[in-house]
Amino acid sequence: MVSTRTKTKTELATELTSAIHRIVKVSKRAMRADLDRIGLTLPQAIVLNALASGRRMSARDLGRECDMLASTATGVVDRLEQHGLVHRERDADDRRVVWIDLTAEGRALQESLPQFGTHFARALQVLPARELEQMIEAVHRAAAVLEEEEGR
Amino acid sequence: MVSTRTKTKTELATELTSAIHRIVKVSKRAMRADLDRIGLTLPQAIVLNALASGRRMSARDLGRECDMLASTATGVVDRLEQHGLVHRERDADDRRVVWIDLTAEGRALQESLPQFGTHFARALQVLPARELEQMIEAVHRAAAVLEEEEGR
DNA sequence: TTGCTATATTTCGTATACGAACTATCCATA
DNA sequence: TATGGATAGTTCGTATACGAAATATAGCAA
Numbered sequence: 001m002v003s004t005r006t007k008t009k010t011e012l013a014t015e016l017t018s019a020i021h022r023i024v025k026v027s028k029r030a031m032r033a034d035l036d037r038i039g040l041t042l043p044q045a046i047v048l049n050a051l052a053s054g055r056r057m058s059a060r061d062l063g064r065e066c067d068m069l070a071s072t073a074t075g076v077v078d079r080l081e082q083h084g085l086v087h088r089e090r091d092a093d094d095r096r097v098v099w100i101d102l103t104a105e106g107r108a109l110q111e112s113l114p115q116f117g118t119h120f121a122r123a124l125q126v127l128p129a130r131e132l133e134q135m136i137e138a139v140h141r142a143a144a145v146l147e148e149e150e151g152r
Numbered sequence: 153m154v155s156t157r158t159k160t161k162t163e164l165a166t167e168l169t170s171a172i173h174r175i176v177k178v179s180k181r182a183m184r185a186d187l188d189r190i191g192l193t194l195p196q197a198i199v200l201n202a203l204a205s206g207r208r209m210s211a212r213d214l215g216r217e218c219d220m221l222a223s224t225a226t227g228v229v230d231r232l233e234q235h236g237l238v239h240r241e242r243d244a245d246d247r248r249v250v251w252i253d254l255t256a257e258g259r260a261l262q263e264s265l266p267q268f269g270t271h272f273a274r275a276l277q278v279l280p281a282r283e284l285e286q287m288i289e290a291v292h293r294a295a296a297v298l299e300e301e302e303g304r
Numbered sequence: 305t306t307g308c309t310a311t312a313t314t315t316c317g318t319a320t321a322c323g324a325a326c327t328a329t330c331c332a333t334a
Numbered sequence: 335t336a337t338g339g340a341t342a343g344t345t346c347g348t349a350t351a352c353g354a355a356a357t358a359t360a361g362c363a364a
Contacts, residue, residue, distance in 0.1 A: 006281075007281075007285075009277045009281050009284065010273060010274075010277065012276075012281055012284040012285060013273035013274070013275075013277050014273050015284075015288050016284055016287055016288050016291070017179075017273055017276070019287075019288050019291040019295070020172060020175065020176065022291070022292075022295050023172065023291050023292075023294055023298070024172065024176055025219055026295045026298045026299055027169075027295075027298060067173065067174075067177055121162060121165035121166045122162075122165070123294055123298045124164075124165035124168055124297075125162065125165050126293065127293060127294060129161050129164055131286060132164040132165060132167075132290075133164060134283060134286060135168055135171070135286075135287050135290055135291075136164065136167050136168050136171050138279050138284075138287050139168070139171040139172060139174070139175050139287075140171055140174070140175075141278065141279060142275055142278070142279060143171070143174050143178045143179075145275040145278050146175070146178045146275045147178055
C-alpha cells in the first residue's frame with residue numbers, strides 16, 4: 001500500500017476480493033442491527049420479503065428467490081411458522097407441493113420491516129451513479145466468468 | 153432492465169447489492185469445488201493459510217485475521233486439530249493464552265492448497281486494471297460509510 | 305494478601321447452510 | 335393397470351456463525 005509502483009492485476013484482484021469480503025461482513029452487521037430489534041434473523045426477513053409479493057410460493061420457489069437450498073428454506077419457514085408469521089397449505093391437486101403464505105401477523109410485520117438492504121443501499125448512494133453502474137457491470141462480468149469456469 | 157430511462161441511485165444501489173450477493177455465492181461455490189477434493193471446508197482453508205505465515209497465533213488473533221469470532225475460530229481449530237493439522241500449546245508465561253501452530257502435516261497440506269481465492273482472483277483478471285481499482289475504491293468507500301453509520 | 309477488574313479461551317444455545325437420503329406423490333408407458 | 339423414473343418437501347449429519355455465559359488466569363489496588 002505504501003509503494004507507488006503499479007500493482008499487478010493479480011494484486012488488484014486479490015485486493016478486491018478482500019474488499020468484497022469486508023463489505024459483505026459490514027453490511028450483514030448493519031442489517032442485523034436493524035433486525036435484532038424486531039427479533040428476526042436476516043434470512044427470515046429475506047423470506048418474509050419474498051413472500052410479500054403476494055403470490056404464494058413453494059419451498060423450492062423460496063429457495064430460488066432467496067438463493068438458498070430448499071432444505072434451508074424449510075428450516076427458515078419452520079421457525080417463521082412457529083412464530084405464527086407464515087402458514088403452510090398442501091396443494092389440493094398436486095399433493096407433493098406445499099404452499100407458503102404470510103399470515104396477517106406476518107404481513108403486518110413485513111410491512112413494518114425497514115426494507116432489509118435499504119441501509120446498505122442507502123450507504124452506497126454516496127457513490128456517484130456512474131461508479132455504481134461500473135461496479136454492477138464489473139461484478140456481473142466477474143461472476144459470469146466464474147460461472148463459466150465452473151462448468152468445465 | 154428493459155426500460156431505457158436513467159436509473160435512480162437507489163435502484164443502482166439495490167442492483168449492486170444483489171450483484172455482490174451473487175458474486176459472493178458464486179465465488180464460494182468455486183472455492184468449495186477446489187477444496188472438496190482435499191476434504192477441507194473454506195473456513196478451515198482460510199485458517200490454515202493464516203497460520204502459514206509462520207508466526208503462531210492465538211484464537212483471538214485468528215479471529216481478527218480471518219474475520220470471525222474467537223468462538224468460531226475455536227470450533228474450526230477443534231476440527232483441524234482432530235485431523236492432526238494444527239497443534240495447541242498453552243503459553244508458559246500467560247496461562248490464559250493458547251498458541252495454535254501448524255503441524256508438519258498441516259504445513260504440507262497448506263502448501264499443496266490451491267491458494268484459496270486464487271480461482272476468484274484469476275476470474276477477476278478479465279477486467280481492466282483501471283476498473284478493478286475503481287471497484288476497490290468504491291467498495292471501501294461504501295464499507296466506510298456503513299461502518300460510520302454503525303457508530304451512531 | 306485479598307479482592308476487583310480485565311482478558312483469553314471455551315462452552316452453550318440457536319440459526320443458518322449444504323448435500324445426501326428418505327417419503328410421498330405424480331406421471332408416462334409398457 | 336402396474337411400475338419405474340422424476341419431483342417436492344422434509345429429515346439428517348456436519349460445519350459454520352454469532353453472542354452470552356462460564357472458566358481460568360493476570361494484574362492492579364487497597
